[in-house]
Amino acid sequence: MKAFECKGCSTIIFIKRNVKEPLWCPVCRTSMAEIKSKSKDRSKRKLKKYRCPECEYEFLIDKNSIPYKCANCNYTFTTTFGKLQEERL
Ligand SMILES: [Zn+2]
Ligand SMILES: [Zn+2]
Numbered sequence: 281m282k283a284f285e286c287k288g289c290s291t292i293i294f295i296k297r298n299v300k301e302p303l304w305c306p307v308c309r310t311s312m313a314e315i316k317s318k319s320k321d322r323s324k325r326k327l328k329k330y331r332c333p334e335c336e337y338e339f340l341i342d343k344n345s346i347p348y349k350c351a352n353c354n355y356t357f358t359t360t361f362g363k364l365q366e367e368r369l
Contacts, residue, residue, distance in 0.1 A: 281340075283317035286310050292317075293351060294327065294340040302351035306330075306341065309349060330357070 281294045284302055288310030293302060294317075302312050326343040337352035347357050 281317075283315050284312040285315045286312050291345055292342065295351075296338065299338060300352070302337075302339065303353075304349070304351060306339065306347035306349055306351040306357075307345055312351075332357075 282297055282299075282301075283292055283294050285292050286305035286308065288305060289308045291305055291307045292315070293306065293312070295302065301314070304310060305312050327340040328343045329338065329340050330347055331338045332350035332353060332355050334350060334355035335353040337350055339347075339351055341347055349356055
């Protein structure tokens with residue numbers, strides 16, 4: 281896993297190593313910088329996984345953060361995205 285921190289709102293997202301770097305912060309669309317994170321830090325966080333239905337980009341974000349846009353394309357998540365998806369299944 282690789283960690284990226286937003287230069288604007290300090291949101292941290294995690295992506296798999298084989299996934300390309302995020303274009304921008306999914307919350308505020310500021311550019312992101314890769315940060316070094318220890319696996320210990322990650323296990324303390326409660327993360328939620330999101331998958332963009334448009335480009336299939338996957339990332340993990342703090343449970344309390346709600347992504348607005350996909351970190352890789354122009355797709356807009358609705359605020360109830362996770363819940364709606366569960367209900368449909
Ligand atoms: Zn941000
Ligand atoms: Zn996308």
